[in-house]
Amino acid sequence: MVTAEQQHHAWLARSFGRTDYLPLFERDLDALASAGEYVDKYPGTHLFKEGDEAESAYVVRKGSVELYRKRQSGSRVVTRVGEGAVIGDIAMFQNRPYHSSAKAVSPVKAFKLDRVKLIPVLLDHPRVAMRWLISGLNQLEATQRRVIRLMHRTVKEQVAEMLLDESDPYGEVQLSQASLATLLGASRQSVNESLAELRDAKLVETGYRMIRVVDRPGLAKVSGRGEADL
Amino acid sequence: MVTAEQQHHAWLARSFGRTDYLPLFERDLDALASAGEYVDKYPGTHLFKEGDEAESAYVVRKGSVELYRKRQSGSRVVTRVGEGAVIGDIAMFQNRPYHSSAKAVSPVKAFKLDRVKLIPVLLDHPRVAMRWLISGLNQLEATQRRVIRLMHRTVKEQVAEMLLDESDPYGEVQLSQASLATLLGASRQSVNESLAELRDAKLVETGYRMIRVVDRPGLAKVSGRGEADL
DNA sequence: TGGGAACAGTCGGATAGCCGACAACGTTGC
């Protein structure tokens, strides 16, 4: 029991940022753990939906979650997050409805924290509140970086970078080109053309609903990380 | 003395988000006020520069601050913030160098909070830490909205929206077209062309370093807020 | 008061990416 619990604590601590100058103590983690519970979600099911009352935040423990928002013309993917991400906390703290929907794209295990239990815990454990703050700010920074990255980059560069980010340990990305296009906010045809060029350059191989990365350094070069911003 | 101080406290409370379900108490604000001091900056001077050690965060009390980052080819504006904004806190909490520069674009009064003084205060006053957290998350949400807003919109639509956001009470925007273009991530020429069309449509008037909004509803229509995303 | 710097306005060429359309291929279910 001790082992599993300690592992759990270590993971919670990792999710909330760097541990070097403000260590979390055991009692903090105990408190945080007592304010929530694990939930499992199958691919395609929702953790929460846009417009629902935001009673909980989730910390993703396993799997991948897609955040998207409805518009009158279809839906728009905001981002895709994996292990360690904290989602739904913005709306929860503001006590307002969720402003996006969260859907599991692979089998997801998440730690669900209810507002009514969480807030007293944070008030009693300022270190945990500080951690959460730092975690949120890290996310803010990442989003700002994404804004800069999206601006003034060709579809080909964006595709290259996305493949580097999304490829699994075997170097494969299990996505249709249409989904990839939606994630990048580009058209399917443009993505297809970019992939064709990358294929001709022997950087990737393409198949049905699958893209395999065969030359990571080459892709990184195409993605233009050289002139990238921090 | 009491009046000015109370005003100060009320303003600090406002900057850190909604006050309805988690009120800040006097002692919290006293503590926060004691952890920093006011600084004044003339237009063109820096609050901090990219790469400097991040020892302080700033809460903008008056004026307008531009955040930008250097790249090998010139600089890129990340965002522009006004009264109530909290800047530099990300790098400060992470104990890393600032990753962007902050320059005053008008006479700025800001409340400077030093890390060494601030962190003990936050640990002693969990409500203040919660406030800060909520403030940061609000900013995160605004940034995510900006990402969505930027995607798939013409320069003309973006210009219209920017003018609505940035115009002062007299309906004027004191910006060169080049600065406007940088803020939008577009070229000066495209912005100029869009402004010419808006001028022809009697929605704005243009002058040297100045644009005056004369028809807000018309501009809102052009900006396409109808199909906008909350 | 004059000259230089910053800014506004405009043109033409080049191009990246969108859109519609369509054929070929893979997958799934009956």
Add this chain to the structure above:
DNA sequence: GCAACGTTGTCGGCTATCCGACTGTTCCCA
């Protein structure tokens, strides 16, 4: 085994935007 459907691959036309260049205007300061 075949039909329906989702996916990939590719084409041509179209438009928004970028880029370089140039002119005329406004501002600022010596």
